[in-house]
Amino acid sequence: MHFKLHAKLIGLCAGLLISTGLQAQMVELDRVVAIVDNDVIMASQVEERVNSVRAQLSQGGSRELPPTEEIRKQVMDRLILESIQLQMGERAGIQIDDASLNQTMQQLAERNGVTLEQFRAALERDGISYSQAREQVRREMIINRVRQRRVAERIQVSDQEVRNFLNSEMGRYQTSADYRLAMIVLPVSETASNEQARRQAEMAEQIHRELQEGADFTRLAVSRSGGEHALEGGELGWRKAAQLPPEFANAVDRLEIGGITPPLRSPVGFHILKLLDKRGGDNLLVDEFNVRHILIKPSEIRSEAEAAQLIQRLYERISNGESFETLARSFSEDPGTALNGGSLDWITADAMVPEFRDTMLSTPKGTVSAPFQSQFGWHILQVLDQREVDMTDEMREQQARNMLQNRKFDEELQSWLQEIRDEAYIEIKS
Incomplete structure (x- = not known):
């Protein structure tokens, strides 16, 4: 089995940056392409990142890649910002201990659905040493901590902003309950006769009785549902209450976890829903x-x-x-x-x-x-x-506050990055 993790790691990590220990390993033909405060960026770093980005875009299915010079310019800008932030982290004494780093590497492996040993082997097959990957992750963690300290402290969310958000249509949607559902569908076409519709209604009632008597929902969904998720046991995944037709939402809201609705009529047929799990909503x-x-x-x-x-x-x-x-x-x-x-x-x-x-x-x-x-x-x-x-009301308020803070963080981050670049000494070598 060959795991295509190279592009995923690039997306998670900032990339391998210059350090004093690495400068001694640079080949003699390498050259400085930029000076950033007390750091330098080498041509080999830029080319390594350019090749990684091109590989990532290719693996992502891009048919026509941007010109290499455009990628190189974007890479140079990214490396400059990373260098500035890493130097800020060094001045602030930010360090990542091995225990935290090992835990993060384990989480990266789990996120890719593999063991740590498989993750290590896959990286090496893609030409990335495990030690190099650890350093990429360490640098990204340092940058994240710098951003949390320097950007988060600039953000304020007022109680009035929270109230306004909760009263908005988007706020009500975002803080409404989530349901994990499965569904059995007995379709009724627009051209069906009354007799055909009646037979489907009777079949829905029969399936509902079997479910009430203990029949397995997954088995019945696979064998008798006409919905597109039948082969997944009817499972729909998570749905917001606002995404469901009102009649469905009302019926599901009355269920305990594991409960099933009676057959519900819609323009496309009869539906039986099972509540697999719930998060948010009332009485939390x-x-x-x-x-x-x-x-x-x-x-x-x-x-x-x-x-x-x-x-x-x-x-x-x-x-x-x-x-x-x-x-x-x-x-x-x-x-x-x-x-x-x-x-x-x-x-x-x-x-x-x-x-x-x-x-x-x-x-x-x-x-x-x-x-x-x-x-x-x-x-x-x-x-x-x-x-x-x-904590229903309190949790909704906290959820709203977190959403507003995350939104402001993204906006403030861009402003802060521009500020620290403007304040840094940057010399681009020809």
């Missing part, structure tokens, strides 16, 4: 956690390693009996929680960044986590309590 019960934390951030005067050492010392002091609350007030660099002893009050897992969420979920109530790193810096946290609450 979620787990909340009462958590406090201490945040230590790398900065211009504190390296990543020094931040890690400080959070470790604070963890040891708490383990030896010192007050978490007192140390949070004295040391935490989260301005929103430090004065409250690090308290985040009641929060949901989905509201937190992945590293914080995963640590919080795996930390028993009343205990303090080991130090861990997120895009914001180094943390330790303590789970004080846990409860289940109806």
Whole structure:
């Protein structure tokens, strides 16, 4: 089996950039094509990326590729921006530890539907060494952290913006319930006689009775449905409530997971729907956690390693009996929680960044986590309590706020990238 992962990796990674260690490996005929602040871009880097982009476009099915010079110009612009951001990350002391990098490589393999060993072998078959791929991913992770720190802090979403979005047609659609459905269809053509329609209605009622008596929905869909998804057991995947005809949406909304509707008439026939899963919508019960934390951030005067050492010392002091609350007030660099002893009050897992969420979920109530790193810096946290609450309205508001923040992030990112390019020293060599 040959896995075509080269193009996918290019899409996920920024690409292999110049570093001091690599310069010594450059062949003598290589040359500098651009100076970017304290970094240089080599001709070999540009050509390597150009070839990768051409391969990606070819594998993507593009019949006519853009002229090579146009690709080369785009590649040069991309490498310049990447260089600027990587230098910003270096000055801020941002580093990616091996544990985080290994976890990301594992996730990339899983996303491609292969094991890590298969992923490694496929990369090498496509001419990419695993160590080179790791460096590509490491650089992309650094760039992402730089962007989160520098761009996210420029974004504000007001409560009024959230309310306006929730009241808009798009907002109601985006925050409505999602249903994972399967469907059995008994078609009735426009030219069918009343007798033919009646027989299909009777057949739909018979299938519905069999399902109520315990017959397998998938088997009946494969053998008796006339819908295009019959061979998939009738499964339609996820659908927004707003995507369904009103009668279908109303019927599905009344179902428990695993339930089936009675036969429903539409202009094209009779339909029986099964609710396989549901997310969002009304009566959303979620787990909340009462958590406090201490945040230590790398900065211009504190390296990543020094931040890690400080959070470790604070963890040891708490383990030896010192007050978490007192140390949070004295040391935490989260301005929103430090004065409250690090308290985040009641929060949901989905509201937190992945590293914080995963640590919080795996930390028993009343205990303090080991130090861990997120895009914001180094943390330790303590789970004080846990409860289940109806968070329908709150979750809709948070979902809306996240959507607005993501939209503003994309817009602000382009503005920020232009700013940092304008501020950098860039010299293009002929």
